[in-house]
Amino acid sequence: MKPFAYAHPGDVAEAVRDVAAEPNAVFLAGGTNLVDHLRLGVARPDLVVDVRTLTSREITDLDDGGLRLGAASTNSEVAADRRVRERYPVLAQALLAGATGQLRNMATTGGNPLQRTRCPYFQDVTTPCNKRQPGTGCSAVGGYTRYHAILGTPGALPDPTAPETCIATHPSDMAVALTALDAQVHTLGPAGVRTVPFVDLHRLPGDDPSKDTVLEHGELITAIDLPPLPAGARSAYRKVRDRASYAFALVSVAAVVHDGDVRIALGGVAHKPWRATRAEEILRGGPLTDHAVRAAMDAELAVAQPQPGVEGGNGFKIPLAARTVAATVRTLTEEQS
Amino acid sequence: MTDLLEPRAIGQGLVRRDGELKVRGTATYAVETPVENPAYCHPVQATVARGRVTAMDTAAATALDGVLAVLTPFDAERLASTEDAEYAVLQSDEVAFRGQLIGVVIAETSEVARQAADSVRVTYDEQEHDAELAVDHPGLYKPEKVNAGHETDTAEGDVAAAMATPQRDGGVTLERTYSTAMYHNNPLEPHATTALWDADAQFLTLWDSTQGVHPDRAAVCEVFGLEQEQVRVVCPYVGGGFGSKGTPHANVMLAVMAARALPGRPVKLALTRQQMFFLAGYRTPTIQQMQLAADRRGRLQAIAIDVVEQTSRIKEFAEQTGVPARMMYASPNRRSTHRLAALDVPVPSWMRAPGECPGMFGPEVAMDELAEELGLDPVELRVRNEPEVDPETGKPWSSRNLVRCLREGAERFGWAERPRGRREGDWLVGYGVASSVYPTMRQATSTANLRYADGRYVAEIGAADLGTGAWTILPQITADALGVDVGDVDVRIGDTQYPTASVAGGSSGTNTWGSALVVAARAFRDKFGGSPDDGDEISGDVDQAAKDDAHAPYAFGAQFVEARVNADTGEIRVPRLLGVFGVGRVINPRTARSQLIGGMTMGLSMALHENSVWDPRIGQVANHDLAEYHITVNADVGEIEAVWLDEHDPYVNAMGSKGIGEIGITGTAAAVVNAVHAATGVRVRDLPVTLDKVLPGLP
Ligand SMILES: Cc1cc2nc3c(=O)[nH]c(=O)nc-3n(C[C@H](O)[C@H](O)[C@H](O)COP(=O)(O)OP(=O)(O)OC[C@H]3O[C@@H](n4cnc5c(N)ncnc54)[C@H](O)[C@@H]3O)c2cc1C
Numbered sequence A: 001m002k003p004f005a006y007a008h009p010g011d012v013a014e015a016v017r018d019v020a021a022e023p024n025a026v027f028l029a030g031g032t033n034l035v036d037h038l039r040l041g042v043a044r045p046d047l048v049v050d051v052r053t054l055t056s057r058e059i060t061d062l063d064d065g066g067l068r069l070g071a072a073s074t075n076s077e078v079a080a081d082r083r084v085r086e087r088y089p090v091l092a093q094a095l096l097a098g099a100t101g102q103l104r105n106m107a108t109t110g111g112n113p114l115q116r117t118r119c120p121y122f123q124d125v126t127t128p129c130n131k132r133q134p135g136t137g138c139s140a141v142g143g144y145t146r147y148h149a150i151l152g153t154p155g156a157l158p159d160p161t162a163p164e165t166c167i168a169t170h171p172s173d174m175a176v177a178l179t180a181l182d183a184q185v186h187t188l189g190p191a192g193v194r195t196v197p198f199v200d201l202h203r204l205p206g207d208d209p210s211k212d213t214v215l216e217h218g219e220l221i222t223a224i225d226l227p228p229l230p231a232g233a234r235s236a237y238r239k240v241r242d243r244a245s246y247a248f249a250l251v252s253v254a255a256v257v258h259d260g261d262v263r264i265a266l267g268g269v270a271h272k273p274w275r276a277t278r279a280e281e282i283l284r285g286g287p288l289t290d291h292a293v294r295a296a297m298d299a300e301l302a303v304a305q306p307q308p309g310v311e312g313g314n315g316f317k318i319p320l321a322a323r324t325v326a327a328t329v330r331t332l333t334e335e336q337s
Numbered sequence B: 001m002t003d004l005l006e007p008r009a010i011g012q013g014l015v016r017r018d019g020e021l022k023v024r025g026t027a028t029y030a031v032e033t034p035v036e037n038p039a040y041c042h043p044v045q046a047t048v049a050r051g052r053v054t055a056m057d058t059a060a061a062t063a064l065d066g067v068l069a070v071l072t073p074f075d076a077e078r079l080a081s082t083e084d085a086e087y088a089v090l091q092s093d094e095v096a097f098r099g100q101l102i103g104v105v106i107a108e109t110s111e112v113a114r115q116a117a118d119s120v121r122v123t124y125d126e127q128e129h130d131a132e133l134a135v136d137h138p139g140l141y142k143p144e145k146v147n148a149g150h151e152t153d154t155a156e157g158d159v160a161a162a163m164a165t166p167q168r169d170g171g172v173t174l175e176r177t178y179s180t181a182m183y184h185n186n187p188l189e190p191h192a193t194t195a196l197w198d199a200d201a202q203f204l205t206l207w208d209s210t211q212g213v214h215p216d217r218a219a220v221c222e223v224f225g226l227e228q229e230q231v232r233v234v235c236p237y238v239g240g241g242f243g244s245k246g247t248p249h250a251n252v253m254l255a256v257m258a259a260r261a262l263p264g265r266p267v268k269l270a271l272t273r274q275q276m277f278f279l280a281g282y283r284t285p286t287i288q289q290m291q292l293a294a295d296r297r298g299r300l301q302a303i304a305i306d307v308v309e310q311t312s313r314i315k316e317f318a319e320q321t322g323v324p325a326r327m328m329y330a331s332p333n334r335r336s337t338h339r340l341a342a343l344d345v346p347v348p349s350w351m352r353a354p355g356e357c358p359g360m361f362g363p364e365v366a367m368d369e370l371a372e373e374l375g376l377d378p379v380e381l382r383v384r385n386e387p388e389v390d391p392e393t394g395k396p397w398s399s400r401n402l403v404r405c406l407r408e409g410a411e412r413f414g415w416a417e418r419p420r421g422r423r424e425g426d427w428l429v430g431y432g433v434a435s436s437v438y439p440t441m442r443q444a445t446s447t448a449n450l451r452y453a454d455g456r457y458v459a460e461i462g463a464a465d466l467g468t469g470a471w472t473i474l475p476q477i478t479a480d481a482l483g484v485d486v487g488d489v490d491v492r493i494g495d496t497q498y499p500t501a502s503v504a505g506g507s508s509g510t511n512t513w514g515s516a517l518v519v520a521a522r523a524f525r526d527k528f529g530g531s532p533d534d535g536d537e538i539s540g541d542v543d544q545a546a547k548d549d550a551h552a553p554y555a556f557g558a559q560f561v562e563a564r565v566n567a568d569t570g571e572i573r574v575p576r577l578l579g580v581f582g583v584g585r586v587i588n589p590r591t592a593r594s595q596l597i598g599g600m601t602m603g604l605s606m607a608l609h610e611n612s613v614w615d616p617r618i619g620q621v622a623n624h625d626l627a628e629y630h631i632t633v634n635a636d637v638g639e640i641e642a643v644w645l646d647e648h649d650p651y652v653n654a655m656g657s658k659g660i661g662e663i664g665i666t667g668t669a670a671a672v673v674n675a676v677h678a679a680t681g682v683r684v685r686d687l688p689v690t691l692d693k694v695l696p697g698l699p
């Protein structure tokens, strides 16, 4: 815990200027993740810029039949919105599968996808962590890896001392649904406005695990657009976790099914929400039988790397992911027929 | 034999006297005690698991505005007694486990205290640590005794011979290893203290969250070399303890030390949730090697449990895990052993039903496995092994209704129609059963004072209410002992200004304090008759209550579980949980039910969720907060029911009560594991039962 200055500027432009001008500044929205990190010393900003009331809180219809979620709309509001529930059940379900009612009342559309990993070593400032403190190493490798990645890692048991090693997962449920929905992210940064496809918002650790996303310092999410789904498309979110509520995903699946086509995004398996493009390609046009889906997922997961560790590591996620995708797609196709 | 009280108030489901205050949020807990101009403490903790602190740079901390003092091992007051190494805070530079207290900052606000504590730079001479329990740990040793004064090892007959013989005539032997995880008590209210040292009067006042103000005071007096008259401990309400506030932990000593460094100024110290995973006690992980031999008809020929568990290098706590297997079932050949590894780990301590809770896991799963091997109904197998007298002592039972609990539970639960691997949609369904047990205890010391004042009977006793109901049921007992309306009785608790009371632990509170109150009430009636005068007063002591040593007093129960396992994902749900108990006479059905289903819920939590994931490389619990350390939530609990038999036990005490705080947690986890096995065919022997463990066995 370290003192910081708090600013509540008049508009988004000023907020972006404030943060851009101070290398050690952050935006604050609902605060459900950031405030924890301030307490724990995981985040040690000099300046906190409150944007909660600056971006739109509206959920508006777009001309193309899609929806725009203002960055300040809360997770509760989005989940309860009739249009979201009818047209994008996968998103409403993902939101309702996350956190608790109280947290969802505070958490925002802008903040949720930018919440940081729950890796316990990241959250404990006494243990080395490349994401929190670049170059210190990764404590998770060979440790408690139940909630860690199986995809997009440099391999099983990567070098824990290497500065690029990170096997963390992204914890957001909402982000998995947005990945399957091909959402678009609108931002305002020091360099102006831009639109980032949601699938490209989060990154793999690459050579810098401290960066979760492609956003620049001072770049503010102003809204997220949901493109329209084709008529007759069905979608669902299935979250598998260690208790019935109030737990992060071991594996989660967002699926959209339309006319034999399927979109699959996975949570709990990688540093970013994982779009299963390989499986999608294999399944395109074909029948979505249990067998076919499992086989396609086996192909998708062929590159998966189980992480060993205390309590048996996380290898179980490989069969679990394939099974959960098959079960989710099954409910969607059964619904259809 | 005791004359049981004529129940008038006893047996009524009166609402909790402290209920409204708690619901309104106006009951004050230790750290909220309104005091003038408090200062705030934040501890500094070691970040190595073993070594020496070579230097602590506190310059940045002391330079901060609002910092009043920084105490370190190099300058802290020397304690009168360092015999209990857990309490010897800041007395040496040696680090015995990661997270150990090595300093404290006292400041004007809690924020500044925390910031300053974070800025203390510590250098260590780090040594290699040994923090991993293993069944073959080279340092395993035999403790002198295990917790609650039990023998470490017991043996009767020849288990090895029995294990070698019975197969001949269709009998069965079984050797299995089971394990329970490390658990942290995690009461909602953290361990917290407000402390005030009056240097002129040489008097210490502690508002501490504790399960016993008197034991708390005794420990503080010992450590600081104070007389009892110099210390007052106050604790009207406790936001849960589950054993972790049964003995004080190091944080209390640190708070006292901070108060003495700042005479005249009240200081507050509340542990954070994360700190509780290092400092507030926990249940040791256990490894239980079981051997069972039974004849063809299921009668046990041998039962053996060899337990391996851990303690800390600086202080021994030997969980009595093997103890319940000594007396549950009849068997001519029996053995139990306990071996400990003393590791560089935080100090383990009491957690709800120490001994019985982990110790009813391995044996009760083993009984299920045995029933399966024999092709017997697991209820029937238990019935066939019902001992006539306590196998351990040869004494008759004060009352033992295990068989009735099993039969009644089976009837209510629909056990006869139990599904075996039945599939309902996407779910595999199975039922499981296990027995519960808890000894009926009464502590040796407790005194109650009873006075007639302004038309009311006012009793005082330094008892504790952990949210359990003591505020409410002690008046019920007193009223019946006096033969007056419960509305005319007040019982004041939670203060060392009241007469000495024992700890709220071992499910002994009601038995002990209630007995003292009954002695006082009867003496009061004898002395002052039916129409006392204002100011009439008398005290009663538990050691004047009738005592029976000729019987073995235990509470028993049976728990039934329906488990559903998702055929795709292995997710486990428990839609139904039933416990049937023989716990003597129930003083207040409302608070009793809440204790029993609370215990069962905690047992469910142990079965499916709780697990302090130990990272032996660094010597700490990896998931040390409540987002990652999972405790069963509402959505995990379906129908949950606790019922009790009408049980009359004239040997235990004047109330006929056996204690109900802990029995509910015993056996539950075994029943869940047994139900999951019935649903999936997968036998999980290492808790918790999580989906990854059943996944390989799914269709
Ligand atoms: C106990 C607990 C359990 C939880 N369980 C779940 C769960 O099961 N599933 C799940 O998905 N989530 C869960 N969460 C996380 C929760 O969903 C997130 O904390 C929340 O969505 C974050 O939103 P916020 O508005 O509060 O963000 P904040 O905490 O305010 O900010 C989070 C991050 O986003 C940045 N930020 C915020 N808004 C913007 C913006 N407009 N533009 C750019 N940057 C911005 C902040 O600087 C910060 O870095 C849980 C949280 C807790 C505490």
Ligand code: SF4
Residues within 6 Å of the ligand: A117, A119, A120, A121, A122, A128, A129, A130, A131, A132, A137, A138, A139, A140, A141, A165, A166, A167, A168, A209
């Ligand atoms: S997995 Fe990533 S977040 Fe976790 S300790 Fe390693 S570097 Fe840090």
